[in-house]
Every structure is written in C-alpha cells, then in structure tokens.
Amino acid sequence: MATEETPSDQLGRTTALRLQQLKGQLFEVALIAATLVGIVSLLVLFAQISNDAFRPGTASPAWFLIYLSTLVAPTAAFTLYARRRPAVRKTNAKAFAAVFGGLLLSLVTYAVVDSLSPYDVFIYAAFASLPPVLVLAYDRTTDDRTYTGPAVPVSMIVGTGVAAALYDLIRGPIGIAAEWIMYFGLVTVPAALLVAWLTASRRGRRAGSIVGGVVAAGGLVVAVAAIAAGVNASLPVVLFSAFVVPTSYVVVRSVRTNPEGRIGVAGPFILLGGVLLGASLAYEVKSPDTFLTPNLLLNSWDGLTASNAGVYPQIVGSVIIVGFMAVLAFPVGIGAAVYLEEYAPDTGWGGRLATLLEINISNLAGVPSVVYGLLGLALFRRTLGLGTGVVVSAAGTLGLLILPIVIVSTQEALRSVPDALRQGSYGMGASRWQTLREVVLPQAIPGTLTGTILALARAIGETAPLVIIAIATTTYSPPSGLFSSGTALPLQIFAASANAKPEFRHGVVPAAAVVLLVLMLLMNATAIVIRNKYGREN
C-alpha cells in the first residue's frame, strides 16, 4: 500500500489480465469446434451420398487410370497453365460459359418445349413477341416516344391473351408444319437475331445481317441434313442454334480479337474431349456400378428394376414448375419490394400500414412449408377449382412460399443503394420513375439476384407443400401443359426412399439426390454468373 508503483510496474501480466485472456482463448476454441462439427458432418453426409451414387469402389483400377490420363491430367495441366495468364483465364471462362451454358440451354429448352408441345409454345411465343416488335418498329418511325415504354409490356400481355383466344383456330393449321420448324422459330430465329445484333453493334449493319443470315441458313442446313439422314430434326436444330452458334461466336471472336488469350478457348474442349476419349477407351474396362447412368436421366420411372428406373419426367417437371414459379413470383415480389421501399409513405396512417406489412412479410419468410401447402390446397384446389396435382398449383404454391424471400432480399438490395444517388438524380430533374429505372434498379440488380438464387434453391427442393397439394409422386411422362398433372424430383426421391428393394434405397435414391443437387447448383451458377456480370459493369 505504501509502496509507490511506477508506470513500468503496471505493464506486467496481472492475474486479472491472464484470466481475461484465458476466457478469450476458450471462446475461440469453442467457435472453432462449432465450425468443425458443422463442416465435418456436412462433408461426411455428402461423401456418403456421392459414394452411394457413384460407387467408385466397384470400378477396376484401369478405369481410373484411363480417366486420369485422358480427363483429369490434361484438364489440370491446362488449368495450371491458364492460372498464371489472366487473358487466357478470361477467354477460358467465356468459352466454358458458352460451351456448357449452350449445351445446358439446348437440352433444357428441348426437354421443356418437347413436353409442353412445340406447337403450343410456338403459338404463344409468337403472339407474345410480335406485338412488342411492331411497337418498337413503329417507335422508330415517329418522334413521340412517350408511350413506347409502357406499350411494350402491355402489347406482350395483349398478344398472349389473343393467342389464348384464337388458340383453337390456329392450332389446326399450324399443326401441318413439321415439328422442327417450330424449334427453328423458337430457337434459331432469336439466336440469329442476337448474333446479328451483337455483330452489327461492333462491325456495322452489313456484317450483322450477313452473320445473322449465315446462322439462319445453318439452321436450315442442319434440319435438311437430319431429315436426309432419317433422324428427327428438332434436337439437332436446337443444339445447332443454342450450342454450336454461341460456342462458335465466342471462339471466333476470341481468336480474332484477343491474341494473348485465344488459347483459352481450348479449355472446355479439352474437358469434353477427355470425357469422350475416356469413354471410348474404357469401353472394355469395368466401370463403377453406379446408378448415375443415362438410364436414370432419360428413362421414366420403373419401380421394379432399379437399373431401369429413370427420373426424366421428374427432372422436366421440376424445371417447368420452378420456371413457371419464377415467372409468377419474381415480378410480384420485386414489384412489391420496389413499392414498399421507394413509393410507400414513411409517416402517417399509410406509413404505419406499410410498416405493418413489412413486419408481416418478414414473418412469412419463416412460416413452415407445410402451411404453405395447406394454403395452396385451399387456394388453388378449393377456391379456384383447379385439377388435382396440376403444374400451376405447384408453381403457385411454391411461388407463395418464396415470395417473402424475394421481397425481403429485394428490399435489402434497394436499401443498400446510397441515398446520395437518388438525390443526385432528382436534383437533375428526373422523375421518380426515371430515377428508379436509370439509377436505383441497376444498382440493386446484383443484390436482388442473390435473393432470387436463394429462393430458387429453396423452391426446387421443397417436398412437403407438393405432397399436400397432391402432386403425383410418379408420372410416366413429363407434364404436357401448365394445367396437366406433373411431378417433381424431390417427391420421387421421397417415395423411392421407402421402396422395399435396397438397390433403390441405396442406389437410385442417392443418384437422384445428386441429380437434384446438380440441378440446384446449375440454377445457382446461372444466377451467380448473371450477378457477377452486372456487378462488374457497375
């Protein structure tokens, strides 16, 4: 007490300080443990599922050797090579997006259009896209552009309505045309226009029309060749327009304009070539006894023979349900968020009502999905009287389920746009709508897409609400229209997991689960690519 402490004496480690440090260290260890428990259990789960799905243990070593040398080694070598060279890496990424994006787009488009009937899709697409084209053409001839903006969506809606009204009249005559012509109109024409427009913006109108003409002519040649060879021309036409055309566009453009990076276009072809080469070499060798086979992807369900069971109708059903759900829920959700964030009053009775709405919406995001199933049952089956287990009900129910997620995340994205930008725009004499369109929405797109990614991922795996609204577990063909019955992949997985035969429970189910996961990852990847593209431009 009597001894005076100098400041340097106070620098030592007292017991209190030590205790405090110990507490901090214990807390850190606890956090690490929690993280590890979470990650390790997830990893074990995925390892288990993929082991059941791929069964690598059943393959002979030669199989591994073949794929190691044809696929893994070249791809790894190329990746290492590209890693150090940014220009190569960039073209490599572009080529990957074009090749696999194009492949995926072709297959999904073909599967969906094929199941919904190419003639119907063509009629609706034509009637929905011609009026806006006419509006835009008229817009070029006049100076008064005031109404062009609103006229475009209105004309699309009107066109769709007209198509529905005239359907019975048109369907007959259109049906005379060959099926591939529908695909030509649905895929080749837009592809040709897109490529023509892209080329024209860089190298002038003439080059644009020539390239567009070449694409259209190429589509015709492919169709004629397929017919001459005696195969159905539809899939070749789609593959040509949505896979070959974008791939060649990217390859040609990179090779022409980007001398340092041009080697990057080889990336996806090394991978594809490796797969094909491996498959041809490994023909005689014992491959793994997996259920993840073309049969699983292309057959319809067979509850008796596991090796014959496929989930093609379920995959297409899931894609159609989730796609239609997106069409229903995204405009509504994004619209609601924009209203609540940008237009709704902050004060007074209106403000209180808006706050109440917002609180309720965030609560709805947490409501169990079974409850949404009941809501969907009451709304679509009872009130609207739609048939049992039809695609619209499923899409509508899932749409309601993801609506709060879409609204909340879009609001979040709008809120993150700095107010200074809005002020700047208003100060320039922009109206509220102009500010929204020119400044706020472009800034909010990446954030909004993040929310919609979450929503899509949630929707594609939902099972309970679909069970409640009595979606069939097994149908033997994909849905033939929006009002026909369909099924979804998670439902089939759920049902098959109760199958008496172990090869279903331990073979087909994990394989189908992997398909579901891949489907989800593909959707996410698409959205992430779009988001990053927008993010970079801003």
Add this chain to the structure above:
Amino acid sequence: MSESDSAPKIQTSIETGKTDSAPPETEDVVIESRSLDVYYGDEQALDDVSMEIREREVTALIGPSGCGKSTFLRCINRMNDMIDVCRVEGDVEFSGKNVYDDNVDSVALRRKIGIVFQKPNPFPKSIRDNVAYGLKIQGFDGDVDERVEESLKEAALWDEVKDQLDSSGLDLSGGQQQRLCIARAIAPDPEVVLMDEPTSALDPVAASKIEDLIDDLAGEYTVIIVTHNMQQAARISDRTAVFLTGGRLVEYDDTATIFEDPEHQRVEDYITGKFG
C-alpha cells in the same frame, strides 16, 4: 407532392423580360424569397427569410452549422419535397412565379435549377453517361456528344478525361468527381446552379480549381453557393448572405460590404472567427 412521371414542359414562366440591349451586368432578380418559414416537424429551420438573388451573379450563403443554409438552398428547387416532415410556408419566386404554386411541377423546376452536393455523387455509369444523364431524361434530341464535350470543357475537366469517356465516373479522383458533377449539372443548360459546400470534401488545389470554375460559370449562370470558408466566399461571390442560429437571415449585402464593413456586430464576430 406532385412528382409527375411524364416529361412536362416547364410550367414556370422563365422569360425575364430582359431586352437584348441590356448591359451584361444586369441587376435583374431571378429568385426571390418572401417571408419564408421552414419547419422540420415542430422544429423551425428558417425564420422569415426574405432575399432577392440577382441573375448571373454568385451569391454566397454563410453562417454557423445548423443555421439553415442547406435548407434554404433545397427550398429553391424543392428538394425538400422529398423530406416527409418538412413544411414550407411563404413564397419562393423563380422568374416571378412562386415555385410552391400548385401548377408548378417540381420535376420541371429542377430542370431549370441544377444542384451540386457537398459530397461528389457521380452515378455508377461512364463519364459520358454521367454528363448526358440530364439530357437523356429530358429527351434532348440534339447532338449529345457535342453537349457532353462542351459541358466537360466548361467544367474544366475535358483535358483530363477526354480519352476515357467510357470508363466509370467512380474511377476519378474526388476533385475530378466534383467537377464531373458540375458538368452534369450544367449540361442541360439550367438557369441557376445551386452548390452546397461543393469544395468542403476536397483538397486545396482541387478546391481552387472549382473556385476558378465558379468564377467562369457566373458569366452564364446564376450561382448560389453555401460555404464555410470565409476566404472562398470573399473571393468568388458578388453578394453574401449571412445566416445565424435560429434560421434567420441577419445580413445580406455586397460581399465587399459584408467583409469590410458589416452592419451587425454579430456578423463581424462570425466573420472574424470570434464565434461560430
């Protein structure tokens, strides 16, 4: 609030009645406030402010923090409309028309009275699109590129950015961004440019560039500038208004008079740094 979504023609009468033979140094009043009171909720931010602002002159607004300078500025082009709790009483006339009249559209008004904020806020767009923004939203159908070049030259930024018009406005330095915002504000050719402490976020060199720029602009536009920098107000303005706490306009006169021989002791104390 009447935020109209169409692109209305300006409804305020903007003819000043000035004849061609008038000398360039006219003393025409372009903006006039009459017993202007502004409240945020119950709190009064401006108290009975009456002042006349002359055409093609630089008018400086000075005064301690919170005395209502920004509020006054925002009243002129009705940026206060966006603040829910804000209530305006009294008149602000622009070319003889009360801007708070029912038949004045705030969007049309802001197309005649541009504004530059304290913190540079270029849009996340290219430099060209930033300057062309006002032209685009007003449906300008002349040569946009020419106008962009002119405005950038007027804002003394052209030489620095002429080779990178397509790169983002956010890639510029703070001072360049502020000049970009000025170019953006003058591109649609407004009558009046309001500036709220446009140099307070900038270093002295960038600030002096903007001061020179304001000097040049005064030949063509009416400039009203809020500043905390006495030297700046003295250097660039023709007339100076001193606001003091409580939102009152205490003294308003030629800049030379205010800085050399103010009428009120409090104004002199404020200018010489004795308080505020």
